Amino acid sequence: MQKKNIVHYILTFFLYILAQVVFFKNIALFDVAFCYIYISFILLLPTSTTKISMLLIGFVLGLSVDVFYDTLGIHAAACVFVAFFRHSIIKLVEPTGGFDPGARPDVKALGFSKFFTYCLIMVLVHHFLMFFVSSSNLAYWNWTLLYIFSSTICTTIFIVLIQQLKGIYYRSRR
DSSP states (O other), X not given: OOHHHHHHHHHHHHHHHHHHHHTGGGOEETTTEEOOGGGHHHHTSOTTOOHHHHHHHHHHHHHHHHXXXXXXXXXXXXXXXXXXXXXXXXXXXXXXXXXXTTOOOSHHHHOHHHHHHHHHHXXXXXXXXXXXXXXXXXXXXXXXXXXXXXXXXXXXXXXXXXXXXXXXXXXXXX
């Protein structure tokens, strides 16, 4: 990876954490749907990223969010879990002929429907682990499932919306 790309990803990393902590931390629709936009950093890393690098990035990203949310490693565990399964999920939605070297699994590379499917699965996996670990009590499984599904819908909509807006911005600059 080139030095320019590394600097870009480091800045993007901090931008996602900043956006999560400053803006998205305060979004709670009907007190059941929470938005965790920071996981899109893991989703949008290049497909050529090694599994060890993905796990380390997931851990650092989750731990960074845990510091601001005061959640004792719940986000770190969920991010590592997502980073572990990312390659397998990408194989499910991979375009015919595979990805170009260094390609990112975004709307441009996958198309809207495949990206939406990829994003939905990854967000659901993240939220499933995060909410069940944070509840740590199966007595409230119905509320936990409500949190999981409503937050998955909320987060997925924001991630896809941001990707669409980013695509419109780059098309308008040409």
